[in-house]
Amino acid sequence: xxxxxxxxxxxxxxxxxxxxxxxxxxxxxxxxxxxxxxxxxxxxxxxxxxxxxxxxxxxxxxxxxxxxxxxxxxxxxxxxxxxxxxxxxxxxxxxxxxxxxxxxxxxxxxxxxxxxxxxxxxxxxxxxxxxxxxxxxxxxxxxxxxxxxxxxxxxxxxxxxxxxxxxxxxxxxxxxxxxxxxxxxxxxxxxxxxxxxxxxxxxxxxxxxxxxxxxxxxxxxxxxxxxxxxxxxxxxxxxxxxxxxxxxxxxxxxxxx
Numbered sequence: 001x002x003x004x005x006x007x008x009x010x011x012x013x014x015x016x017x018x019x020x021x022x023x024x025x026x027x028x029x030x031x032x033x034x035x036x037x038x039x040x041x042x043x044x045x046x047x048x049x050x051x052x053x054x055x056x057x058x059x060x061x062x063x064x065x066x067x068x069x070x071x072x073x074x075x076x077x078x079x080x081x082x083x084x085x086x087x088x089x090x091x092x093x094x095x096x097x098x099x100x101x102x103x104x105x106x107x108x109x110x111x112x113x114x115x116x117x118x119x120x121x122x123x124x125x126x127x128x129x130x131x132x133x134x135x136x137x138x139x140x141x142x143x144x145x146x147x148x149x150x151x152x153x154x155x156x157x158x159x160x161x162x163x164x165x166x167x168x169x170x171x172x173x174x175x176x177x178x179x180x181x182x183x184x185x186x187x188x189x190x191x192x193x194x195x196x197x198x199x200x201x202x203x204x205x206x207x208x209x210x211x212x213x214x215x216x217x218x219x220x221x222x223x224x225x226x227x228x229x230x231x232x233x234x235x236x237x238x239x240x241x242x243x244x245x246x247x248x249x250x251x252x253x254x255x256x257x
Contacts, residue, residue, distance in 0.1 A: 006054025006091025010036075014043040024159025033153040033160055035093065035115045054091025058084065061095035062224070065102050069228055077227045077234045078220065082241040086257060087217035094119045098221040101200040104130060110146035118178075118211035119218040122191055123203030129195040175255045176213050183209035201225035216241075216257060 009029055016023040017036045023029070042053050062084070066074040078084050087094055093115055100112025101123040113121045131138055154160060190206035193199065204221045208214060219241070227234025247253045 004054055004089065004091040007051060010039070010054065010091065010093070011042070011050060014039055018043045022157060022159055024157055024163060028163065030160075030163050031093070031116070032114060032150070033157040034111050034150055035096070037153070038096070038111065038115075039093075055088045058088050058095040058220075061099055065098060065224060068102060071228060071231075073231055074224060074227050074234070077231060077238055078223050081220075081223055081238045082245045083217045083219040083223060087220050090217065092116075092215075092217050094218050094220045097121075097123075097204070098224050101126075101204055101221055101225065104200060105142070107142055107145045110143060111150075114150075116218060118207055118214040120200070120204035120207045120221045122187075122194065122206040122210065123200035123221075125191050125194040125206075126198050126200040126203045129198040177216055177219075177255065178208070178211055178214050180210075180212040199225075201229060216244075 009027055010031075013023040013027040013029055013036050016026055017033075017040060023033075023036060042050050045053065059079070062079055063075055066072050066078075096112045096115045097119040100109045100115070101120050103109050103112075104123070104127040109127065110124065113123055127142070131142070186209045187206050190202045190209060194202035194206060201222070204225060208218065208222060211218075223234065223237050223241070226237050244253065245257075248255055248257065
C-alpha cells in the first residue's frame with residue numbers, strides 16, 4: 001500500500017486539506033477539490049487505518065452496491081475482475097463513480113460522477129431521462145447543491161485548473177487503454193440510449209468512449225452495470241479483462257499496468 005496512488009497522492013492531499021493548506025500546491029492531482037472534501041473524514045483515522053482505507057473502500061462500495069441492486073453475485077463477478085483488483089491495489093477512486101451512477105436521484109450523485117469523469121460522468125444523461133416531464137424544482141433539487149458548492153471550491157483551489165490544463169503532458173507520457181478518437185462515433189448513440197432508456201450503463205460506456213485517457217481500473221463502473229443487466233454478459237466482460245491482462249503479460253498489448 002505504501003506505493004499506491006492512495007498513499008502517494010490521495011491521502012497526502014486529504015491531510016493538506018484538513019490542515020487548511022492548498023493541496024494543489026503540494027500534490028499532483030487532476031481530481032476536483034470536492035473529491036477530497038468527501039474523503040476528508042478518512043484523514044481523522046489512525047495512520048495505518050487511513051492507509052488501508054484505500055484498499056478497503058472499493059470492497060465496501062462493491063458489497064453495498066451489490067446489496068442495493070439485490071444481486072449479490074456481482075460481488076464475485078466484479079470483485080474477481082482484474083480492473084477491480086487493480087483498483088484496490090492502487091487505492092484509486094472509480095468506485096465513487098459507480099456509487100454516483102447507482103444513486104441517480106441523490107444530490108450527491110453529480111459530485112461522485114465528476115470525481116473521475118472518464119469513468120462515468122455521462123451517466124447524468126440517464127438521470128435527465130428519468131426526470132423527463134418533472135418540474136424545474138426537481139432539477140434544482142438535484143443540481144443546485146453541486147453548482148453552489150463546486151463553484152466556490154474551484155475558486156478557493158485555482159491550482160486544480162493548472163493541473164487540469166497540463167493534462168496533455170500526462171496524456172503523452174502515460175500509457176493507457178483509451179481508443180480515442182476511434183470511439184467517438186459511439187458516444188452519440190450511447191448518450192441517446194442513456195437518456196432514452198434511463199439507464200446509467202450507456203452513460204458510463206459513453207464516458208469511456210469520449211475520454212482520451214483512462215486506466216484499466218476505470219472500467220469498474222462499466223463492469224458493475226454490465227453485470228447488473230446480465231450475469232452472462234458480466235461474466236464475459238470479467239473474462240475479457242483477464243484475456244487483456246494475459247495479452248499484456250505476453251507483450252501482445254504494449255501497455256503496462
